[in-house]
Amino acid sequence: MFIDFTVIKCISGKGGHGAVTFRREKYIPKGGPNGGDGGKGGDVIFIADNQLHTLQDIRYKKTYSAGDGQQGSTNNRTGKNGEDAIIRVPLGTAVKEIESENVVADLVEDKEQFIALKGGKGGRGNAHFKTATRQTPRYAQSGIEGQVNTYALELKVLADVGLVGLPNAGKSTLLSVVSAARPKIADYPFTTLVPNLGIVKYGDYKSFVMADIPGLIEGAAAGKGLGHQFLKHVERTQVLLYMIECTEEDPQSVYETLSSELKTYNPDMDKKPQLVIRTKTDLLNEENEKNWKSFEKYLDISSVTNSGINQLISRITELLHESE
Numbered sequence: 001m002f003i004d005f006t007v008i009k010c011i012s013g014k015g016g017h018g019a020v021t022f023r024r025e026k027y028i029p030k031g032g033p034n035g036g037d038g039g040k041g042g043d044v045i046f047i048a049d050n051q052l053h054t055l056q057d058i059r060y061k062k063t064y065s066a067g068d069g070q071q072g073s074t075n076n077r078t079g080k081n082g083e084d085a086i087i088r089v090p091l092g093t094a095v096k097e098i099e100s101e102n103v104v105a106d107l108v109e110d111k112e113q114f115i116a117l118k119g120g121k122g123g124r125g126n127a128h129f130k131t132a133t134r135q136t137p138r139y140a141q142s143g144i145e146g147q148v149n150t151y152a153l154e155l156k157v158l159a160d161v162g163l164v165g166l167p168n169a170g171k172s173t174l175l176s177v178v179s180a181a182r183p184k185i186a187d188y189p190f191t192t193l194v195p196n197l198g199i200v201k202y203g204d205y206k207s208f209v210m211a212d213i214p215g216l217i218e219g220a221a222a223g224k225g226l227g228h229q230f231l232k233h234v235e236r237t238q239v240l241l242y243m244i245e246c247t248e249e250d251p252q253s254v255y256e257t258l259s260s261e262l263k264t265y266n267p268d269m270d271k272k273p274q275l276v277i278r279t280k281t282d283l284l285n286e287e288n289e290k291n292w293k294s295f296e297k298y299l300d301i302s303s304v305t306n307s308g309i310n311q312l313i314s315r316i317t318e319l320l321h322e323s324e
Contacts, residue, residue, distance in 0.1 A: 004155040004233075006059040007098065013041025013082030015120035015143030016069035018128075022136065033136060034076050035126040038143045041119030042066030042082035048107035052090040053197075055155055066117075069143055072125045082119055092158040092236065098150040108158060108236075116151065120144035154232070159197060159211035161316055162234040164258055165243030167214075170279035172196065173303040174243070175212040178313065202313055208320055211237060231265045239319045240274040246284045252294040273319040277301055277312065 016038025023031020044066055067082030089095075095105040095114060105114035123141030130137055163171040179198025196212040213233050234240065242258055244251045255276060262269035276298040278284075282305050292298070299315065301308035 004055060005153065006055050007150065007152050008058060008061070008087075009063045009148070009150050010044040010085065010087075010117055011063070011065040011148050012044050012085070012117035012146035013066040013119040014068045014146045015039070015041045015122040016071045016079035016082075017143050018123035018125035018140030019072035019074065019079075020126045020138055020140045021074040030136075033126040033130050034074055035140050036072030036074070036077040036079065037125050037128075038072050038122030038141075039069030039079035039081040040122050041069045041143070041146045042084040043115050043119050044085045044087070044117040046087050046089055046093075046095055046105060046107060046114045046116055048091050048093065048110060048112040049088040050091055050110040052088060054090060055093070055153055058087065058089065058153060066119055066146065068146075069119065069122045071143075072122070072140070076125065076127055079122060081122075084119075089153060090155055092156045094154045094156065096152040096154065098152055104151075117147040117149060120146045156236055157197060157211050157233045158209065159233075159237050160208040160320055161200075161210045161239045161241060162237035163210065163212050163241050163243055164234060164262065165279075166245075166254060166258070169243040169245055170303060171212045171243050174279070174301065174309075175210055177303045177306065177309060179210060200313060200316075202317055206317075208316065231262065234262070234269070235266055238272065238323050239316060240269070240272050241316075242274060242276045243279050244276065246278045246281050246288050246292075246300075249291055251278075251292055255295075273323055275299060275312075275315060275319070279303070281307060 018038050019035035021033070021035040023034050025031060044064060064085045064087055066085040069082045070079035072079045089107060091108055091110060093107050094103050095107070095116065096103045104116070107114060121144045123143045126137045126140045129139065163174065165171050175196060175198045178200045198210050199207050200210050201207045211233060242255055244254050248254050259270070276295060278292065278298050278300045280302060281300045282302040299308060299312055301312055
């Protein structure tokens with residue numbers, strides 16, 4: 001199951017208490033203080049992991065608690081530190097504080113870490129409080145409490161190229177042709193309900209990542225048809241492909257609808273390099289051709305016959321290199 005949003009509560013560990021102890025050795029009936037410090041509480045740490053592709057595992061565990069530090073002991077021994085709470089997330093995960101609504105981390109590199117909550121410091125043992133006038137202090141510091149916070153985790157897929165189009169525009173079929181990805185494909189709208197990623201190889205040992213985004217509809221930027229859940233996955237892409245069926249009666253209107261939804265959701269979308277792709281050209285006829293006169297430039301492809309696929313990949317690589 002593809003899960004791209006969840007909310008969790010995080011609690012860092014409490015510091016251990018300092019110890020109140022004294023030396024008790026043979027022939028030294030009144031030894032001085034030797035109470036050790038308490039151990040530090042565990043931190044709450046988010047770590048990006050390229051082996052993960054969904055927030056599914058995290059979704060079903062609502063609270064993450066780090067371990068408490070242990071109390072200090074005799075002979076100035078420091079208590080053991082509390083165990084850190086490690087939360088592994090997919091690359092592309094944004095960590096947002098619920099209360100402040102601030103994004104505090106955006107984890108996009110493998111093994112990238114973010115310490116969300118520091119564990120409490122351990123209290124000092126009574127050995128620290130011995131003075132010339134106070135030889136046998138009978139008190140120590142308490143450990144400092146840990147921190148508590150609630151975070152929203154939002155996954156936005158990392159891809160070089162995003163496929164944007166109305167439902168059933170041929171996005172999934174194209175992805176299955178140019179990569180090893182096997183998205184669900186059928187001849188009805190909303191077959192794709194989650195983003196699918198595929199690695200497109202070209203040249204000698206070169207490749208880029210293509211994302212098949214679920215079909216958009218008018219009003220998507222306002223949340224219609226799960227629009228927000230779909231649109232966020234194209235924010236990180238470098239190149240956008242507007243996929244429009246050759247049989248559309250008003251392809252210009254379709255393009256304007258898609259473009260408007262992207263710009264409404266995020267104005268920066270309009271700054272990305274883009275290509276208009278006329279899909280399913282194996283169904284093209286003279287009547288369809290007339291509807292495309294308003295477009296100055298587009299690429300024709302047919303994923304069924306593989307027509308135009310090589311030209312498309314070549315053009316995509318050019319745009320990716322230009323945007324580097």
